[in-house]
Structure formats: C-alpha cells, structure tokens
Amino acid sequence: AVPAMGPEGIFSSYLGALEYLKNAPKIIQKGYNQHKPMFRVPYPDKWMYVLSSARLIADLRKAPEHELSPAHGFGATLAVKYTLGMRFVETPYHEMVVRRELTRSSNERLLDVWDEVVCAFGDEVGVKLIAGGGWVALPALETVLRIVSRTSNRLFVGVELCRNADYRDLTIEYAENVIKRARIINLFPDALKPIVGPLVSPLRRGTSRASKHLAPIIEERLRKEETHDEDVDPNDLISWLITHAPADSPEEKTIPALIQRIMQINFLAVHTTANSFTQALYHLAAEPRYVAPLREEVEAALSQENGWSKATLGRCCKLDSFLRESQRFNGVSAINMHRKVLSPSGFTFSDGTHLPMGTYITAATYATHHDEGNYQDAEKFDGFRFARMREAEESEGSGSSKYQMSTPDPAFLAFGLGKHACPGRFFAVTELKLMLAYILLQYDIRLEEEGVRPPSEWFGTTCGANRSAKVLFRKRFET
Ligand code: HEM
Numbered sequence: 001a002v003p004a005m006g007p008e009g010i011f012s013s014y015l016g017a018l019e020y021l022k023n024a025p026k027i028i029q030k031g032y033n034q035h036k037p038m039f040r041v042p043y044p045d046k047w048m049y050v051l052s053s054a055r056l057i058a059d060l061r062k063a064p065e066h067e068l069s070p071a072h073g074f075g076a077t078l079a080v081k082y083t084l085g086m087r088f089v090e091t092p093y094h095e096m097v098v099r100r101e102l103t104r105s106s107n108e109r110l111l112d113v114w115d116e117v118v119c120a121f122g123d124e125v126g127v128k129l130i131a132g133g134g135w136v137a138l139p140a141l142e143t144v145l146r147i148v149s150r151t152s153n154r155l156f157v158g159v160e161l162c163r164n165a166d167y168r169d170l171t172i173e174y175a176e177n178v179i180k181r182a183r184i185i186n187l188f189p190d191a192l193k194p195i196v197g198p199l200v201s202p203l204r205r206g207t208s209r210a211s212k213h214l215a216p217i218i219e220e221r222l223r224k225e226e227t228h229d230e231d232v233d234p235n236d237l238i239s240w241l242i243t244h245a246p247a248d249s250p251e252e253k254t255i256p257a258l259i260q261r262i263m264q265i266n267f268l269a270v271h272t273t274a275n276s277f278t279q280a281l282y283h284l285a286a287e288p289r290y291v292a293p294l295r296e297e298v299e300a301a302l303s304q305e306n307g308w309s310k311a312t313l314g315r316c317c318k319l320d321s322f323l324r325e326s327q328r329f330n331g332v333s334a335i336n337m338h339r340k341v342l343s344p345s346g347f348t349f350s351d352g353t354h355l356p357m358g359t360y361i362t363a364a365t366y367a368t369h370h371d372e373g374n375y376q377d378a379e380k381f382d383g384f385r386f387a388r389m390r391e392a393e394e395s396e397g398s399g400s401s402k403y404q405m406s407t408p409d410p411a412f413l414a415f416g417l418g419k420h421a422c423p424g425r426f427f428a429v430t431e432l433k434l435m436l437a438y439i440l441l442q443y444d445i446r447l448e449e450e451g452v453r454p455p456s457e458w459f460g461t462t463c464g465a466n467r468s469a470k471v472l473f474r475k476r477f478e479t
Contacts, residue, residue, distance in 0.1 A: 002049060002353070005031045006042045016042040024461045025334045025366060032367035037351060044187045046076075049355060050335060051363045054410040059349045060337055060363065061418030067347055070420045073338030073360060079185040082197030083178040084267060085260045091249050094241070094261055098268075099423030101240040105155055106427040107310050109235065110434075114308050116154040116162065117434045120147040121442070125473050137448065137470040141278045144435075145172050148274040149266075151431055156237040156262065156269075157214070167213045170206070171266040177202035178267055183460065207259050214238075214259045222253065237262060272332055273428050277435055278465035279456065280326035283381055284436070285445045285471050286453035290383050294318055298437045313433050321387035323432050324405040327414040329381050334366040334461040337416045365413040366463065374411035405429045444474045 005027050006016025020027055020041055028050060031039035037053030051057050060068060074080075075089040088094075106113065124143050128136045149171045153162035161167050181200045188196050221238055224231060233239040241261055245252040252258075284290055301315035302308070339361045341347045346356040355361065370378045375385070386403040393402050401407050406429045408417045415422035422428070439445065447453070447469070454469030 003031075003035045003039045004042070004047070005039055013042045013047075014044060017044045021460050025458055025463070028334050028364055028461070029367050029370075032364045032371075037349075038353065045189055045193075046360055048335075049359055049361045051337075051361065052367065054368075055351065056349050056353075057337070057363050057368075057410060057413070057417065060339060060361065061420075063339070063347065065342075067341070067343045068339040068361065069342045070337075070339055070416075072340035072342065073362070076340060076360060077182070077186075077338050078178060079182040079193070079197065082185055082193070082201040083182050083203065084264050085203060087252070087257060087260060088264050091246055091252060093244055093246055093252070094265055095423050097237070097240045097244050098265065098427075101244075102155065102237070102424060103426040105235060106430045109155060110308060110310065110313075110430065112154055112159075113151055113431060114434050116151045116159075117147070117431075117438050119163075120150040121435075121438055125443070129473060129475050135446070135472045135474045137472045140281060140454075140469055140471045141274065141465050141467050144278045144281070145270065145274040147435065148277065148431065149270050151435070152266070152269045152273065152427075155427070156265065157217070158234055158236055161213055161217070164213060167210075170209050170213075171263075171270055174202060174206040174210075174263055175267045175271050177206065179271075179462070203260075206263060207256065210259050210263055211255075214262060215255050218255050218258050222255070237265065269424055269428070273431055275332055275463075275465045276323070276327055276330075276428070277432055279330040280323050280432070280436060281439070281445070281471060282447070282453050282465065282469065283322070283326050283329075283383065284439075285447045286451055287381075287383070288446070290322065291440065291444075293384075294322065294436075295440045298440055308434070313430060316433060316437070317387045317390060318384055319433055319436060320405045320429070321385065321390070321403070322383040323429070323436065324386045324403070324412070325381060325383050327405065328369045328375070328412060330456055330465070331366050331369060331414050331463055333463060334364070334458075335362040336365050336413060337363040337420075363413055363417075368411060368413055371411075405432075442476055444476055446472045448472065 006020060007013055020043070024041075027041060031041065031050060032052045035052060037056045038049055038051050040047045040049045051060060071089040071092045078084060080086060080088045124147055125136075125138060128138065146168060149168045150162050153168070153171065156162070181202050184200050185193055185197050218238060221233060221242055224233065225242055238258065241258055242253060297316055297318045301312045304315065305312040341355050341357050341359040341361070344357050346354055347359075348354045368374060372378050389403045402409070406415070406425045408415050408421045410417065415425040454466030457464045457466055
C-alpha cells in the first residue's frame with residue numbers, strides 16, 4: 001500500500017530506477033510533498049522506503065538493531081562486501097571507538113587538532129599567499145579535502161603520517177572510489193553482484209597502498225601489546241582499535257583488519273567533513289556581512305578563555321549556528337538514516353504500517369530540512385537562525401544544547417537521530433569550528449564572482465559542495 005514514485009513492473013521499474021538516479025532529489029521532494037508518512041523509490045536492485053513523517057522517523061530512531069539494522073542498511077547502499085569489507089557490518093565496533101574514544105580525545109587533544117589546522121592551512125593557503133601577494137584563488141573543495149584529511153588523521157594515526165602526501169591522497173581517493181564503485185555495483189541485481197563486485201572492487205588496491213604506510217606502525221603496536229611493553233602508546237585511533245577489538249573475533253587484531261578499519265573510518269570522516277566545511281565556506285564568501293560578527297565572537301571567546309579549549313568553542317554560538325544552518329541548508333545527502341529490516345517477522349511502525357524482513361528504509365533528510373513546517377523561510381540561508389533559537393530557549397530557562405550543531409532533532413537529521421546518530425559528530429563539529437575560526441582570524445575571503453555562491457552538485461542522492469569553484473584568500477588586514 002506504500003505509494004511508489006515510478007513504474008512498478010519488473011522491467012519498467014528498472015527504467016524508473018535509471019530516472020531516479022538522474023533526478024533523485026526532485027523525485028524524493030515530490031514524494032515528500034505528496035505522500036505522508038512514507039513512499040518508495042526504485043533502485044536498480046531494490047525498492048527503498050522513504051519516511052516523510054516525524055512520527056515514523058521517531059520509530060526508526062527507537063527501533064533496536066536486531067529489528068532495524070543501520071549497519072546492514074548503510075552497508076547495502078555502499079556495497080560494503082566489495083568496497084569497505086564485510087567487517088564494516090559484521091563487527092562494527094568502530095562505531096563505539098569513534099563515539100567513546102574519538103569524542104573524548106577531540107576534547108583532550110583539542111590543541112593538537114588546532115596545531116594541525118594551523119599547519120595545514122599554512123601549507124595549503126599561507127605558502128601560496130606569501131608567494132603571490134594580494135589575493136590568491138584556490139580550488140576550494142580540493143584544498144579543504146587535503147586539510148581535513150590531515151586534521152582528522154592527526155588524531156587517527158599521528159603527526160608524521162597525517163602529513164605524508166601519499167597517505168593523505170590515499171584517504172581521499174579511496175573514499176571517492178568506494179562511492180563510485182558502489183554506484184556501479186548497485187546497478188546490478190543481487191545475483192550478478194558477486195561477478196561485478198570483485199572486478200571493480202577498490203578494496204585490495206586501497207588496502208595494499210595503505211599497508212605501505214600503516215603496516216609497520218601497527219606491527220610495532222601489536223608487538224608492544226603482546227610483550228606488555230611499558231612504553232605508553234600514543235592516544236590515537238590505532239591504539240583505540242587494538243584495545244577495543246572484540247575478544248571473540250581474534251582476526252580483528254591482525255594487521256590487514258586494522259588497516260581496513262582505519263580506511264573505513266577515514267571513509268566516514270573525510271569527505272563528509274570536507275563537503276560540509278566547503279559548503280559553509282561558500283556561504284561565508286558569498287555573504288561577507290557574516291564575517292564581522294563571527295570574527296568578533298571568535299576573538300572575544302579566545303580572549304575570555306585564554307586560547308582554545310572546549311569552553312572557548314562553547315562560547316562560539318554564532319559560529320556553531322552558521323555551521324548548523326549550512327548543514328541544514330545543504331546537507332550531504334537527500335536521505336539518510338539507512339536501515340534494513342532484520343527481524344523475520346518484519347517491522348511494524350506505530351501507525352500500523354508493516355514492512356517485511358529485508359526491506360530497506362531511510363528518511364527524507366533534505367526535504368525535512370527545507371520544510372516550511374519545520375523552519376520559517378526554509379529556502380533562505382539564515383546563518384544566525386539557530387543562535388537566535390538558542391537565545392530564545394535560554395531566556396525561557398531551558399538548556400542551551402538544543403540547537404547546537406551536534407544535537408540532532410526531528411527537524412535536523414544531518415547526523416541522523418537517536419542512538420545511531422553519527423558518533424563522529426562531536427569531533428566533526430570541533431574540526432569544522434576550528435577551521436572556520438582559523439579562516440576568520442587569518443584571511444579575508446571572496447568568490448570569483450562576487451556574491452554568487454557556487455551551486456551544490458548532486459550525484460544521485462548525494463549533495464556535494466561545488467567541485468570546480470575557487471575561493472580567493474588574502475592575508476587579513478592587507479590592503
Ligand atoms: C560533518 C561531517 C559528518 C556528517 C554530516 C556525518 C553524517 C553521518 C550520518 C548521517 C550517519 C548515519 C546516522 C544514522 O544512520 O542514523 C553517520 C554515521 C556514522 N558516522 Fe558520521 N558524519 C560526519 C562525520 C563523521 C566523522 C568525522 C566520523 C568519524 C571519525 C564519523 C563516523 C561515523 C560512524 C562510525 C557512523 C556509523 C556508521 C555505521 O553504521 O557503522 N562521521 N554519519
């Protein structure tokens with residue numbers, strides 16, 4: 001009974017799926033406008049059930065993993081068997097490692113992240129300014145990807161390796177390959193995937209290139225662990241993964257498995273954060289009226305707290321609001337919160353809708369974010385929207401975390417919602433804030449065509465920052 005967006009016949013639905021691949025955001029928006037609480041869209045290999053009501057999204061949020069599995073939902077979208085490896089869904093302990101250890105570390109090692117932000121911008125932007133003098137135009141997304149890979153990997157694998165150009169490029173290219181190859185594999189029905197998958201899989205090449213960099217470090221760490229070496233391990237992703245590898249899966253503590261896991265986490269971290277940042281950067285460059293109040297806020301926070309700390313970031317409400325609004329406005333996908341129905345008896349929503357085992361479900365994120373019922377002037381970018389909403393909450397005496405960037409809610413699904421909301425979001429927000437603050441403190445920026453924001457680029461359901469646009473940088477105060 002769930003309405004279909006496209007023809008339902010065996011062959012005609014395949015044509016519908018090809019049409020969907022070309023026009024996914026429009027088709028999802030149309031489904032969202034016309035059909036509550038859900039509709040379905042055709043993929044070449046399945047139907048995807050898209051939730052368009054807050055009530056059913058709340059059901060998704062509450063459902064236990066053995067009924068609705070995020071790992072299997074996400075895994076199918078990414079054809080993990082051939083792209084990231086089955087460990088991603090079979091032993092997803094990286095989720096806990098990121099939630100617990102990376103979040104703790106992004107506070108404890110905030111100054112390391114800041115140091116990498118400073119050095120990475122120095123190498124990517126600063127050096128070119130010195131050489132050029134005046135304004136320098138740089139390809140935004142490309143530059144930001146390299147900076148984000150470095151800052152993330154500072155906490156993942158340490159200062160030396162995060163600055164290695166081949167390792168850095170690998171983290172970026174592998175993730176791009178995962179997405180591209182998953183798209184190809186998912187064009188085929190399940191019966192043909194075992195033939196096509198291995199032919200286009202980026203797994204072996206990606207992990208063997210990573211092995212050159214990571215294997216010696218991991219080998220040394222495992223040796224130390226075995227011999228109970230007194231030397232304290234660096235507080236990084238490699239040591240967290242070794243510590244938390246599930247005891248009942250000894251193969252997780254092997255060099256190839258740990259390499260694969262580090263690449264999986266890079267896949268989750270780098271492009272999401274880089275696209276989010278580039279989108280915000282385009283907003284800032286297109287609307288310079290935001291620069292002065294944001295700069296003022298960052299400078300005041302730094303002087304009140306005597307440098308960077310969790311408290312300093314906490315004071316930057318406008319900065320937080322600007323990033324959250326950019327995430328609302330652009331997002332990284334038209335849909336997220338992927339789930340697969342695992343329970344043999346299927347899953348029944350609170351309105352009585354029943355979906356059988358094996359059904360794929362997701363939520364209409366972009367349409368939710370652009371719904372006038374959720375946001376006034378939803379089609380307008382309003383950088384300080386959430387700062388005003390927070391102020392209003394605070395004046396009513398409620399807690400202030402409600403509209404912070406890292407706090408999901410039914411109208412803000414960029415990180416998902418509930419127990420399975422992105423565990424890396426606290427780290428991502430720290431990184432985003434530090435990078436934007438650095439730009440505000442160090443540079444003036446503008447676009448090639450003043451005031452004309454480079455449009456986002458859609459690939460299927462993925463919303464990416466414009467890949468070819470340049471942002472112009474100038475050392476601040478220079479005339
Ligand atoms: C702005 C940047 C980011 C965005 C927009 C983002 C978004 C998301 C979304 C929408 C989900 C799915 C949530 C759900 O199913 O309900 C997710 C899951 C996840 N994210 Fe993020 N993310 C970001 C950054 C990061 C970072 C920096 C890390 C780690 C270093 C990370 C690690 C993860 C992990 C481990 C999962 C769970 C995946 C699984 O099922 O195993 N994310 N993220």
